[in-house]
Amino acid sequence: MAQLSDDCFAFGGDLMPVDAALALLRERVSPVTESATVALADAPGRILAEDVTAPFDVPPHANSAVDGYAVFFDDLAGDGPTQLPVTARVAAGHPLDRPGRRGEAVRIFTGAPMPDGFDTVLMQEDCRAVGDGVLIPPGIKRGANRREAGEDVRCGAVILAAGRRLRPEDVGLAASVGRRTLEVRAPLRVAVFSTGDEVREPGEPLAAGCIYDANRYALMAALRGLGCVVTDLGILGDRPEVIRGALDGAAAAHDVLVTSGGMSTGEEDHVKAAVEALGALHFWRLAIKPGRPVALGQAAGAAFIGLPGNPVAVMVTFLRVARPILLRLMGASEAPPILFPVRAGFAYKKKSGRREYVRTRLERGADGVLTAIKHPRDGAGILSSLVESDGLVELPEDVTRLEPGETVAFLPFSEVR
Known part of the structure; x- marks a missing residue:
């Protein structure tokens, strides 16, 4: 009798490390080049497409x-x-x-x-x-x-560099040197759809064996939060010709196609084959938990991002893999999110060779040190665990055991919104 694994991540060949995947995307992803001039009031959240130089000192006088x-x-x-x-x-x-x-x-x-x-x-x-x-x-x-005159800004200084994702204070600084408009990158046009015969639109009658589509709505919200123009393409059933046709049709009018589900190796997982028929996949199995089946590629001329089907895996891989891809496509020069050192309030075992993200909330200990408390439920389908957490503890590939009291890297959700 064959030996069955109780660890779904033990199946398959070599998995690609997360850092290698991110390095690959930096090499193979180029920004969308279109830009537009917008009024200063419409600039927050957009990606700056020009260097902004101060034409005079701010303040202009002592x-x-x-x-x-x-x-x-x-x-x-x-x-x-x-x-x-x-x-x-x-x-x-x-x-x-x-x-x-x-x-x-x-x-x-x-x-x-x-x-x-x-x-x-x-x-x-x-x-x-x-x-x-x-x-x-x-x-x-x-x-x-x-x-003094010029205490804030000196005449001739570059006060905002191209590639910056504009925040309220950036817009205020541009106003302080007299700018009424800014040249910004055109927003990415992103098409989103879910796959699976079991997936239903919220509000519809829920037949036996079916679930409501949480992934698509979470992804659309996350994409709009990045400033993308999002088209909702709904739910596609598990039929190869339907998935291929939807990808092909959407590619003509969009810069990026984003899917959830259908990226694994099961008989009903057809997205991988559809993308390969229309273009190419650069990687599709990452050494990450939750997540693993994540893809970056091209389909009929559009960039393609394929995310897993489980809701927690969707959100974790969006934040750590898809988000940097999208920002690069948008022309952003945004640095990686900052992870903060906190104290682990839990013990944990993991396999070597993969990066894991543990859902946690923060509590301040009696000594004032922030402590990460692991959510009691850690299944990849438990979306409420994200709602009830403050962020993710990142455990690198070489860590196999964590003991309470050790220092860990914590990624607050606020850092990647």
Whole structure:
């Protein structure tokens, strides 16, 4: 009698390590080149297609950091208070129409341009008005509370580099140098469908042996979160000619095709063969858990990403494999997500040679150290385990055993949204 394995990852030949797969995609995936000019308000989340250079200093003039009094530092007594006449008032947007004069102070407000000559500002809370003058205590440093021209941005500096995925603060910085529009990459056009005779649309009657399609909705949400334009192609049954025709038809109008399910080696898994008939697959079995059957290829001219069928495997492989592929296609120069060191609050055994991702939530221990607590259910089909977790503990290929208290790398979901 044949020996049956109770580990589904033990079947098959050599599996490709995750890092090797990511290196391969960097080599074989080129960005989509189209770009468009968009208004600044429409730029957040888009990929910048140009370097943005500052045409002038920001701020363009020295200004006060506080409400108070501007003075010449050399007019202040070093060993006691100084009383100076207050001769003018300077507000933001209303510069003084003359240089400062030695022996005077001017009332100045936050953001107001510093009159020529004045080099120091006293906070109003530290001073006392005396008639038409001000009494200034000793102890201030030269240049205190003065913001220099170009303190934020220097004229000619590249303040935003092409390939940057634009965040609200990036858009604000572009506005600060007077930009009204930005050149950005065209959004990726992504077609998404699920496969499987057992998969049903949410809300439909659920026949025996069938399940509702969680994968497609989760993938569409994740893709839209990256800024992709998503077309929902629905559910395809397990028929080779239907799957091949759907891929072929979708490729003409899309940059990327994304599927879930049908990527393994079963008799009813037809996606792999359909892609190979229309183009090529570069890899399709990764040393990753949950996940393994993940594919990158081309189908009739479009990039193809094939993800596994189990919901947790879909989301883990999307975050760690598909997401970097999509960002590269979008022209992003985004660095890999940051994994944070935390303390393991669980023991774990794994096989050598594959990378595993463990669903965990974080708790702060009595000593203040963040501790990763493993979700009690770890099946690849338990989607609620992702909802009830804060992120993933990444266990590298060479780790075979983890003991409580060891330091592990934690990937928060917020880092890859």
